[in-house]
Amino acid sequence: MKISAWGRYPYISSEQVQLDNSSLWSEPFIVNGNLRSYGDAALSRKHLNTLKYNKFLNFDYISGLLTCDAGILLSEVIEVFLPRGFFPLVVPGTKLITIGGALACDIHGKNHHSYGCFSNSVDSFKLLLPNNQILFCNRNINTEYFHATCGGMGLTGIILEISFYLKKINSKWINQKSIKNKNLIETFDSFEYYNQIPYSVAWIDCLARKKNLGRSILMVGDFCNDGDLSFKQPKKLNVPFNFPSFILNSFSVKLFNNFYYRKFPAGVSENKVLYEDFFFPLDSIQNWNRIYGKNGFIQFQFILPKEVSFIGLESILNKISNSQLGSFLAVLKLYGKSNDNWLSFPIEGYSLALDFKMSSDLPNFIEKLTDEVIEFGGRIYLAKDALLKKEQFDISYEKGNEFREFRIKNQLHKYFSSLQSQRIGI
Amino acid sequence: MNNKPWISIFGANSDIAIEVARIYASNGYNLYLLSRNVSSLQRIKADLQIRFEVNVEIYHFDATDFKKNSEIYDILPTKPIGVIIAFGVMFDQKSTQDSIKLIELTVETNFLGSITILETIAKDFEARKEGFIVGISSVAGERGRQSNYIYGSTKGAFSIYLEGLRHRLYKSNVRVITVKPGFVNTKMTENLKLPFILTASPVYVAKKIFYAVEKNKKTVYIKSIWRYIMLTIKLIPDFLFNRTSL
Numbered sequence A: 001m002k003i004s005a006w007g008r009y010p011y012i013s014s015e016q017v018q019l020d021n022s023s024l025w026s027e028p029f030i031v032n033g034n035l036r037s038y039g040d041a042a043l044s045r046k047h048l049n050t051l052k053y054n055k056f057l058n059f060d061y062i063s064g065l066l067t068c069d070a071g072i073l074l075s076e077v078i079e080v081f082l083p084r085g086f087f088p089l090v091v092p093g094t095k096l097i098t099i100g101g102a103l104a105c106d107i108h109g110k111n112h113h114s115y116g117c118f119s120n121s122v123d124s125f126k127l128l129l130p131n132n133q134i135l136f137c138n139r140n141i142n143t144e145y146f147h148a149t150c151g152g153m154g155l156t157g158i159i160l161e162i163s164f165y166l167k168k169i170n171s172k173w174i175n176q177k178s179i180k181n182k183n184l185i186e187t188f189d190s191f192e193y194y195n196q197i198p199y200s201v202a203w204i205d206c207l208a209r210k211k212n213l214g215r216s217i218l219m220v221g222d223f224c225n226d227g228d229l230s231f232k233q234p235k236k237l238n239v240p241f242n243f244p245s246f247i248l249n250s251f252s253v254k255l256f257n258n259f260y261y262r263k264f265p266a267g268v269s270e271n272k273v274l275y276e277d278f279f280f281p282l283d284s285i286q287n288w289n290r291i292y293g294k295n296g297f298i299q300f301q302f303i304l305p306k307e308v309s310f311i312g313l314e315s316i317l318n319k320i321s322n323s324q325l326g327s328f329l330a331v332l333k334l335y336g337k338s339n340d341n342w343l344s345f346p347i348e349g350y351s352l353a354l355d356f357k358m359s360s361d362l363p364n365f366i367e368k369l370t371d372e373v374i375e376f377g378g379r380i381y382l383a384k385d386a387l388l389k390k391e392q393f394d395i396s397y398e399k400g401n402e403f404r405e406f407r408i409k410n411q412l413h414k415y416f417s418s419l420q421s422q423r424i425g426i
Numbered sequence B: 001m002n003n004k005p006w007i008s009i010f011g012a013n014s015d016i017a018i019e020v021a022r023i024y025a026s027n028g029y030n031l032y033l034l035s036r037n038v039s040s041l042q043r044i045k046a047d048l049q050i051r052f053e054v055n056v057e058i059y060h061f062d063a064t065d066f067k068k069n070s071e072i073y074d075i076l077p078t079k080p081i082g083v084i085i086a087f088g089v090m091f092d093q094k095s096t097q098d099s100i101k102l103i104e105l106t107v108e109t110n111f112l113g114s115i116t117i118l119e120t121i122a123k124d125f126e127a128r129k130e131g132f133i134v135g136i137s138s139v140a141g142e143r144g145r146q147s148n149y150i151y152g153s154t155k156g157a158f159s160i161y162l163e164g165l166r167h168r169l170y171k172s173n174v175r176v177i178t179v180k181p182g183f184v185n186t187k188m189t190e191n192l193k194l195p196f197i198l199t200a201s202p203v204y205v206a207k208k209i210f211y212a213v214e215k216n217k218k219t220v221y222i223k224s225i226w227r228y229i230m231l232t233i234k235l236i237p238d239f240l241f242n243r244t245s246l
Helices: A022-026 A074-084 A099-104 A143-149 A184-193 A250-263 A275-279 A288-292 A306-323 A362-375 A390-396 A400-409 A419-423 B015-026 B038-052 B066-075 B093-097 B100-128 B149-172 B202-214 B225-235
Strands: A015-017 A030-032 A046-049 A056-060 A065-069 A086-088 A122-128 A134-137 A158-168 A173-181 A199-204 A216-223 A268-274 A297-305 A330-335 A349-357 B006-010 B030-035 B056-060 B082-085 B132-136 B175-180 B219-221
Touching: A030 A099, A056 B038, A065 A074, A074 A086, A074 A099, A099 A158, A122 A143, A134 A143, A143 A400, A173 A184, A173 A275, A184 A199, A184 A216, A184 A306, A184 A330, A216 A275, A268 A275, A297 A306, A297 A362, A306 A349, A306 A362, A349 A362, A362 A390, A390 A400, B006 B015, B015 B030, B015 B038, B015 B082, B015 B202, B030 B038, B038 B056, B066 B100, B082 B100, B093 B100, B093 B149, B100 B132, B100 B149, B132 B149, B132 B202, B149 B175, B175 B202, B202 B219, B219 B225
Parallel strands: A015 A046, A030 A046, B006 B030, B006 B082, B030 B056, B082 B132, B132 B175, B175 B219
Antiparallel strands: A056 A065, A065 A158, A086 A158, A122 A134, A122 A158, A173 A216, A173 A268, A199 A216, A199 A330, A297 A349, A330 A349
């Protein structure tokens, strides 16, 4: 079968292998779930899909500790537990990911600056190793496996079950403030000013230039306390086919970005929005990835250390807006401290994520941008990546080599392999 | 947890059965799950209880243990309002032809197993003058074909059995529904290459079953195209049919 992840680049033929099959360990494979990473981290010649492993196994109403199979989707967790007043401690920009994927990518969300990564909410997990041994891992038992596996891109074993905490909430509504910022300085000031609010994210117009460079809408918020927990299946639109590639060009994207920016009143506005619209705005449009046409796209997400975030972003944003390679609004986000996991993406600073429609010039452009990110001491998010080079990985992920040696020492490199792991040599 | 009626699923570990259990639980029904594999049932039970906050009880059940089949129903504390027969085995035709063991297992599980359990249940439902019975049969039971006739004949026999049972229980207000899935993506068909438009997902099958019970249907083809495919196959005259490789 032909598969790709959410970025629809690359597309490859891949054969499915099964967990209960004796020939499972005969050739290297990668474990994948709902294929909502963007690049090639979940792609390989052979893959083991976890979606059918979708059982909830235990829930403790007092502590909020949930144990479930790795193939459970975050959307299922929310559907089941939101009406009971519980919500995952960390959610990314889509709820259509598996819990196994959340762990393997050590995902983060709008509250990284106040809470940290998904692994922070994880109590323990069970990992199946190539000798068919099931390893129980937490911060005290099999510690190395724990820190290698959280963020380890599925390269350390098959994640079977995960125990992680949900938090208590008392509403499905979010009190949201939207702050309109005219340029990058204002954007940064707003982030710092509102950093006590748990959730924050900014939509930034990366085609704006000169005095408008870095203009943005910062959205901050937290759950209301009105007791309304009624769950309704959200309505969905669909993108039924690939858009022809000419539809997205620098003109149409500029038009959209302008329109979006102008929609917001100047200064600060407040409103109450549904959790769904606050956390997962794009989930309401099924197959939105098709708007980039059949060649797919790259979601480029990098993070810069705080002390160089401003000058770094200014310089990189300038290059992006000059390139006119076009992207819808990009996402800027403030991050808190890094954790102990070997390949977790976040470091204290700011990250920018934006989409580029795939074209022949793009890999070259991305390589240059990545070099600059790395010169500033930053790195690229592996869950989004399809183009990072081994040398670039080695400089930017300081525990990359430790991870590599751990895989070799435990013979994991012979069994778990993705296009990404081959490309960056881990 | 609630006082809603109970549904009993025999062969509750099958992919279709799991989805049937979910759809009934999501409508508030309590569940008895019966299967040979109790450890797997424990996981299914936990999942259903957490998702839907219903009562779930599990029992060991082996369809080929005929003597026990009549007793197992008596054990159930609250008698169910509905029963779903979801167990069945299918082996490759060629291997079955050459193996008495596989022949026995196919006939005993799919046919004798179903009858022995259903007769006990029918008696109870008949006396209570309520209830429904869903039998998951197969389109393979509509005409014997060289590629699958041993499995097919057990399902054919099962369909006729259900037909008779429906006839008998009609007066007692007990509904009997024969479900004929075509291809379904399950553990049973994991290694077969199935044509997309003829293949249903277990979730889809479960929805159709729930709907069939609600709407008082008698025989349900999961994808309606199968009704016409099987009709066509049945209409092919023998002298042509015998030359095909169906």
